[in-house]
Amino acid sequence: MTAGLLADRGLEVLLLEKGVFPREKPCAGGLTLRALSALGLSLPQSLVHEKCYVFRAVLGECVRETCFEQPYVLTVDRSELDAFLLQWAVESGAAVHTGERVLSLQPDLKAIQVQTEKATYSTPLVVGADGIPSLVARACGQRSFNEAAACLCANIPRPPVNCDRFRGVLETHWGLFDWGYGWIFPKRDHLSVGLGMWGRGRNLKALWADFLTSLDLPPVQPQGHLIPVGGKPELAVADGFVLVGDAAGFADPLTGEGLYYAFLSARLAAQVIWALKRQGLPYTAGNLAQYQKKCWQKFGRDLNRALRLNKMARRCPRLWHQAFKGSADWFVKALQVVQGEASYQHLFRWAWPRLPLLWLQSQLIH
């Protein structure tokens, strides 16, 4: 996205990608409305697999379901969405080299030397959009996040029986571990099924088989991947370097949503880089600090709050089990954040005075 936006403004951009597109990317492909708006491009209808109107959350015997009048999440296939974005970058004027892995990055006095499997390039600026684990983040001395959620996921053909259960529905299963959830996201001809666990504690592989059995789904070998949580905007720049998306650790610490932050940070990075170029200013960490400021204002403060809520929930699982089971209010408030109607700061302010009562209820009931 950054490459496309900058090339469109006339900058000379080279995009290096180790994969050959269309390539697979482990992802449930849930595109929230705020992600769609941050994408800012009109998404071809052919890329939309399902429009989801229902959010279903299951915790033990308790099932909460909300039905929306408008679709609140679209599901896409990441190989198709990413190929569309890459094509858009090419059409915007970026030079794209796929199948070319970056091996190392060496900053020297004037430029950064980028060594790939095929060549060496010299550039005043590298945008690290290389996901997790990010080679660029390591090269510029950043450990941009200190935690990651471990995920297992697989695409599973829609079951022949009871297959309408998942049509237009995002189903999530909670309480399997201290924080995290299992998901079933519907796609055109299959289901994206996964488990995402924040922190340690349970053997995910052992849980995987039980999870599929509980859903009456056939056994399938899952793929493993990580979602970075706890990214800090202040660590996303260095002299000649900018990190965006997962490389900067920008993903939601409570839901794992990453596409919204990837699109938004990519756009903010492009804005700042373009402004520096126009003013003829060098890409120093000091000048690029505008990017971290914008990220902090747009979503950094909110991610911080989400991280605090996450830590609280992990320290005291009973508390959020009670929030889930006790009243629908907590569920509704949390969904407003996913919908982009409220921020985690709102949720935090709303939750704070209600926590003592919730805690008391959780102690009495359990």
Ligand SMILES: Cc1cc2nc3c(=O)[nH]c(=O)nc-3n(C[C@H](O)[C@H](O)[C@H](O)COP(=O)(O)OP(=O)(O)OC[C@H]3O[C@@H](n4cnc5c(N)ncnc54)[C@H](O)[C@@H]3O)c2cc1C
């Ligand atoms: C199992 C799972 C499910 C998820 N589900 C959702 C969801 O439903 N909704 C949502 O919003 N988010 C979801 N996420 C998060 C989302 O996938 C990420 O936040 C998002 O992909 C981040 O995009 P990115 O461009 O920063 O990184 P990536 O999508 O990881 O892209 C990085 C790119 O860099 C390339 N690359 C890496 N290293 C090199 C190298 N050395 N040289 C050249 N190229 C390189 C890779 O090939 C890749 O194409 C999920 C994540 C996981 C793991």
